[in-house]
Amino acid sequence: MLAFKDKSIISLNINGDNVTVMVNPSYTLLHVLRENLGLTGTKPGCENGDCGSCTVLVDGWPIKSCLMLAVEAIGHQVITVEGLKNAPIQRSFVENWGFQCGYCTSGFLMVCHALKNIHPDADDFIIEQWLQSNLCRCTGYGEIKDAVKAVLENKI
């Protein structure tokens, strides 16, 4: 049984690398990614699970890292926006004007990347269902949808 009673050194798999980090069990994954590991591409927003700007992939599925404890990630593979490394969805966001201020972009990229991998044949209903998890204050939803569609249609 895993047990952490106070500050402990844990091992996490982030972007394919095993890293060790000292955490309190109460630290969220978002906090550890940014403050302990310097992976600031994952953005804090509402920290309440509403906005999606902190979305990362855990075992390939999008997860809001503000609602996950870092210790929960032990034994799982975490991918942040830094781990996408020129994935087609990133190029597609550029070509389809999928961002304006850019703050929500890393969260949207993670959701769209997972959608392409999990549902490569996603229809409009599924695309909309997945994209509704994230908020864009600049309201760039149309362009973001264009970007994900271009990737799904292998135009990128």
Add this chain to the structure above:
Amino acid sequence: MIAFDFAYFRPETLKEANETYKQLIIAGKLPLYYGGGTEIISMARAGSIRFDAVIDIKSIPECNTLCVENNQLIIGSAVTLTKIAESGCFPLLGKTVSRIADHTIQDKITIGGNIAGSIIYREAALPLMITNSKVKIIKKNKLHELPLLEIFDGNLHLQNGELIVQFLIDTNYLNLSYCHVKKTKLDKIDYPLITLAAIKTDNGINAAVSGLADKPFLLPVKILNEQDVPEAVRADKTVGAIQNNIIGDLIIAGKEYRMFVLKNVLVQMFENFKEAQYAGI
């Protein structure tokens, strides 16, 4: 950030989980069983709850089951809403849980967590309430199987240390005609003004609602199934029979408006079942 410290345990067996809970209580600590943790983390961050330890049940095999055995669909309490929806194992439940929160959060929320949580809607319970579902709970290191409605009347009634391990649904219910309607005030992603889940069995319609009161509840079966009464009248009578349960508030909707919406949802439900009958669904 959560502003207080707590311990984290991830047991791999039910016995370990139960024993850990017991030891923490003996030590004067306040433990919580932890599934997806979305509600626990957000409430802890907001300072609405305090605890000394969480016992994460996601590595316990029995809590992760999703299979059919002996004519029963077995769903572990730590199975996520996404897994249930993607599996297609129980279409009404899949449709219901895919309208709880948003898609990404459904990757984290567990069915047990939704039903045991303090947020009053507990929409995942609706399909289980209308299908005579059973639960397996662990109590003093022993598994007990009992009807869901024996421990859940819209609120979950378990003693300290007890935990829902699995939900059991008779496979005869899984592919019956069903109706799911969720009405929200404005946005698609929101708490429900009303969520209705209904199925049609050989004996008639069973339906349950969330959002109308401070907990989900069953609609009166007898009124819903008065075959010699027109459907619009049955809808009126149903609303009349439960109007004392309905709450109103200034933020989402007043009582009269909720009653109006419920009546329309019921009429829509009757229509849906009629269409399904004609379509042979």
